[in-house]
Structures are given as C-alpha cells and as structure tokens.
Amino acid sequence: MGEQLSQVLEPIAAWFRTLGVPEPIVHWGHPVMMGIVIFVLGSFVAYMGWRSRLTKDGEVAAKSRASHRQLAPLMYLFIALGYTGGVLSLVMQHKPIFESPHFWTGSSAVILLGINALMTFGFGGDKKESFRTAHAYLGSTIMILLVVHVVLGVKLGLSI
Template identity: 40%
Template sequence: MGAMTMASSSLVLRPRASPLSPRRAPTRRAALPGPQATAAETPREGLSVVAGEGETRTPTTRLYSLAPYPLLLAALLPGAEPITAAFEPFVELVRTFSLPDWLVHWGHPGNMAVVLFAMGGYGTYLGFRIKLSDDPEEKAKAKDLHPKLLGGMFFFFALGATGGVTALLTSGKPIFESPHAVTGVIGLALLTVQSLLPTLFEGNPGLRGAHGLLGSSIMTLFLFHAAFGLQLGLSF
C-alpha cells in the first residue's frame, strides 16, 4: 500500500513533457520615418554638387563685368544682408506705388546720368578754369560755382545710391554683386576725401595740385561707373 502511494505520488509530481511547439519568428519593429536626404541639397560655398552621371557643377555668382579687375575690390563692400533688411520698408513702399517697370528700371540711371554730365562735367570744367584762366573775374566766378556744383553732385550721388539699391531690390535683383556697385562705393569714398582737401589748402598750397588730379581721376572712375551701370541695366 505504501509502495503504491509512493508510485502514485511520483507520477503526480513528475512533470509532463509538453509537445514541441514551433518557434515564432522574432517580430521586427518598423523603423520610425525620418528625414530623407534629397539628392539636390543646398550647396555650400566652395563645394561641388553632382548634377548627374559624370557631371559636376560648382555654384557660382553671376557678375556683370566688362573686365575682372574691379572685382578685386569687392571685399571693400559691406554685407548685403543688413542693408537689404534696412531697405525692406522702402522697397515695400515703392511696390505699393505700382510704378511702371521701365521707370523703376531706368529711373536711377537717367537721374544719375544728368547729375554726372551736367553738374560733374561743368564743375570739372570750372575747376580747370580756376587753374588755367588769366581772367580774375572768370576765376572768381569759377571759384564760387565750382564747389557748389561738385558738392551738389556728391549729395545727389549719395542720394542716388540709395535709389539704386531700392530699384534693384524692388526688381528682385541682388546688390553689391557687380562692378557698378564696387566703383560706386569707391567713388563716394574718394569724393569724401576730395571734399575735405580744400580745407587744408591754406596750410599746404601743394594740395591744390593733388585736388585737381584726384578730381580728374574721380570723374574718370565715374565714367566707368556709368558704363558698368548701363551694362547692368541691359543684363535683365
């Protein structure tokens, strides 16, 4: 009896072998969608972009120039971003006027051409008459009118520069990317120096010759500036 009890106990306590069940394949979780890299990414400056099989393209800036030499002075120009932001209210104001495209496009060149050839040209002529004329009365009139004309030219050129920037931004064009802009900034800087030289004539009469030479150089520079401006206007 005791043996049967032990045997039955062993049968009860012995674990039953469970039938083998097929293993489940491990479940793979789907990866979360992430930002996909596009083939045409924004190129960084100085890097080449692969445009197609066997073809590379380097991002460049289009510059409107008759010669590359004025572009060597492009580092003198201030950054375009802060100036663009400062002019944005004026650009929006001009756009509300709904001016004709030809007026926005050629208004600045037309006004500046009048200032350059009328005020600048005649003012330069009077400067030579001060130096070369033997008539005291003519010299006196030239000395009176010469600084007024060229001072007015300086004022209208500085004012016209703001108009040129506004016209370019209104047309959706970049600024400071042409020799016209480079020569304009250099010309205004030289005009500033030129306007200060007459205040030093009394202490150093030799500066009169430097004043005349610098003035002639500035007028020559602005003739190139006008040619570059015409080329820029015809480019778009």
C-alpha cells in the same frame, strides 16, 4: 552681407513698390537721373574747377572758382542720394547688391568724392597749392571712374 543689407532695405523697397511706380522707371530712373548728374553737372563742375586753375584772367578764375564751390557740393549730394536710390532700386527689383562691379565703382566714387571734399579744408594752410593740385587730379580721376561706372551701369541695366 549683401543679402543682410537687402533684408534691412526690404521694408523701404516694399513701401515704394506699393506706390505703383512703373517698372521702366524703377529699372531706368536711376541711370537716367544719374547720367544727367554725372554728364551735365559733373562735367560743368570739373570744367569750372580746371578753368579756375588754368586761366590767367583773375576775374574769370574767381568766377569759375565760385561756380565750382557752389555746385560741387550739390553734385556730391545728388550722387550720394542717387547712390542710395540705385541700391534701393536693386532691392525693389529683388537683385543682389554686392555682386555688381557697378555697385563697387559707385561706392568708390562716393567715398573718393568725400575724401576730395575733405581736402578743401587744407586749402588755407601752408600746403594750400599741394592740396588744390591733389584735389584737382583726384577730382578728375573720380570723373573718369564715374564714366566707367556709367558703362558698368548700362551693362547691368541691360542684364536685369
């Protein structure tokens, strides 16, 4: 199945190869950009989410919640786009897609982030606090998964 996906993406990868992007950028561009998204934006989004839950100051909680609400969708968008770019990078380098644990942790993170986003729709009902708590803990788990993902990505990058 991974080979079939590579064949589907090959025309796109071939077009990108014609742009003459230097090999170090093809090889390390995804990790550098995603590292920024995960460690800078992701850390801030997680911090703002937890800060809004833990602070006793209502004004600070409201500002933190607003920051979290504004930036979390952007983080998800950047991670989803970066996921696509990472898969395309593997195809451009003629490397297998499904054989790496890095691929599977990335896929899991994107799916779990989507589920976590959907949980926010439960924030208005009777179980508002239950959804918020589940959202917070799942989000924290995803951040841990993303750190593991980074470690696996560095290992992958050094192996190819």
